[in-house]
Amino acid sequence: MPLIVSGEEMQDSSLDVHTLINSHHSLRDVAMMLCTQPVKVVGPVGLLYIDQREWAATTPYDKKVTILGSDDATTCQIVILRHTASGAVCMGHFDGCGVEEGAFNMCCRLQELSSSHVEGSYELHIVGGFSDQRNISEQLAQTLLYTFHKQQILINLVTFCICELNDIPRGTIHWPIICGVGINVKTGEIFPAAFPDRGPDMALRGARHFTGTHQMLDIYDCADSLLKIGPFTYDPMRGVDLWLSQSDDFIRQHLSTSPAVEPLHFAGNVRASLKHIQQHPYPDVTIFPDNQSRLYRKDENGVWVRIR
DSSP, rough: OOOOETEEEEGGOOOOHHHHHHHHHHHHHHHHHHTTTTTTTSSSSEEEEEOEEEEEEEEOOSSSSOOOEEOOOOOSSSEEEETTTTEEEEEEESSSSSSSHHHHHHHHHHHTTTTOOSOOEEEEEEOOOOOOOHHHHHHHEEEEEHHTTTTSEEEEEEEEGGGGGGGGETTTTTSSOOOOOEEETTTTOOEEESSOOOOOHHHHEEEEEGGTTOOOOEEEEEEEEEEEOOOOOOOOOOTTTHHTSSSEEEEEEEOOOSSSGTTTTHHHHHHHHHHHHHHSSOOHTTTTTTTEEEEEEEEEEEEEEOOO
């Protein structure tokens, strides 16, 4: 079914990113309001952090998670899909891999979580990306538009804070204004955010970005409030020892889609994942030997405690 913007059903011919932005000033207004909000630094209590190529869903009745959040989206885009009656919400961090399957799964899960609500609508928010030199952000935004346009539910595009609407020049370099967002599951409030505490297994989760695994993974069971990592495998990485011997600048230049605007922790995070790949070239043997997820549940301090 077609995407809806400001009450108007979109046609295939009107789904060009720039045409959409220029034709619907409401999208520009919402993006401007979001970009002018201060960044909230979100602690671990109530937080479910969603990494690149991951997605998760929950409802306002979740006793452990009240905030879904993701950041470090330079050319990536963070997608939020919410049902206005049930309050159920999905968030996914898309980098261009597994877009169709990820979007489809998010829509299906939100339908399941909202099945008892006859009224209400589905609202879509896309945040991230900027006017990068290689147009990676624009290509991803275009793919996301067409993908959600093809879903079997009517979806209202409410926030489209991407590309030129999320861009600020600093000298000769364009930078994204917002790289991270959170959503309050109880209220539906969306806000710019940063997340110093991202939860467990980040090196393992990040290893998937460099080893040929393109699937968008569902990481949360909201019925039991469980963070679930894997099981998954990845290809052994040739030359990982050589990569680890390189400088931070070399890693940034060759393993980032936007090296000039990456956060300071980018190279350190990449090194941690490369080290994990070096130590665990076959995760199905050393990390998931029984082909079971690593399961975590939050304690009263907001810390994810492993239960399996």
